[in-house]
């Protein structure tokens with residue numbers, strides 16, 4: 430049978446859109462990447478990439494060379510449109526900003542045709558897919574949409590949230606199950622038919638609101654569980670108990686599985702998505718809100734630990750600050766608690782701050798020029814000079830540090846790596 434989706438347009442070529450476009454193209458779909466950034470478009474059309482993700486370089490190079498993937502800044506017609514654009518916060522608050530989704534909708538609306546499928550992949554608050562349908566309808570009064578006429582709509586609209594883990598994106602795009610929430614059952618079924626072109630996991634259909642909430646729930650679940658571990662770490666410090674030993678013991682119970690405490694929760698998903706739930710039901714989402722506060726409070730606690738440690742140092746204290754990424758073995762510094770801690774320690778002028786991050790090549794701009802900050806490329810060199818050693822990220826390379834270097838130092842191991 431002829432595939433109903435021969436030409437697919439991926440709107441937004443970022444951390445999710447670009448790998449998804451490349452995977453679809455590698456499965457024989459003709460994929461057009463649409464992005465507002467001409468640099469991103471030019472880079473892709475040269476077969477190159479502007480983000481770091483294992484295996485993506487080769488996949489993009491191959492699919493562009495074979496003619497299955499290309500990019501443009503000008504919308505073109507297609508059988509299906511997938512939207513993967515950012516959904517940040519509005520201003521300084523926690524209200525979701527859907528303006529990128531709205532502008533994507535208005536951008537593709539002129540090229541829409543009856544029979545098209547539009548899928549929202551961006552992590553979104555409940556109700557965003559309905560809004561997308563309305564924005565499309567406003568721009569194309571000559572077509573019908575599911576919020577107006579249900580199953581009779583000319584254009585189908587669905588939500589299929591991305592759920593891939595940075596660093597494993599190309600595997601997870603294919604292997605993970607996908608939740609496909611249609612504005613009507615037909616919208617969901619058509620969405621599933623599209624994803625089955627490249628997903629080997631199950632494609633499970635539901636309605637759009639449930640799919641939106643499912644994605645937020647997954648990340649809020651993880652945030653709440655990390656908050657539990659972080660709260661335990663504070664309680665254990667006060668009671669003189671090793672939290673890592675405690676969690677190891679409790680996890681021997683067959684139905685207990687506590688996550689790991691750390692210096693806070695970073696990245697652009699787990700520290701963000703739970704707020705979308707809180708924003709939609711502030712009077713009810715008490716636990717989810719508190720978890721956010723617990724996790725956001727952890728960097729301040731770590732800073733206080735360093736403040737106490739430097740008090741016993743005579744002369745100018747030297748602090749080795751190991752790791753800046755938001756999690757191990759990646760170069761991603763966005764929303765990283767380690768970055769926040771390093772910057773705040775510098776601004777508090779606690780001493781010389783020897784910063785080590787093996788996954789980036791130079792001192793990040795946000796730390797350049799801050800008082801006492803020095804870039805050191807080797808962890809052991811920094812440790813040897815330090816009075817206080819602050820381990821912020823459990824990068825594999827730090828596990829190989831010679832423990833003898835740590836003798837006589839005050840060690841603050843926020844990840845429990847050197848126990």
Ligand code: SAJ
Nearest residue numbers: 592593594647648651688689691694695696698699755756
């Ligand atoms: N963290 C801890 N303790 C833990 C686990 C994680 O402190 O036990 C911290 C990490 O250090 C990091 C943060 O949490 O700062 C988030 O890291 P992560 O590896 O848990 O998750 P992300 O943000 O890289 O990716 C998550 C994933 N969601 C879930 O695991 C439920 C991924 O599947 C989603 O696709 C992604 O969010 C997203 O895009 O929403």
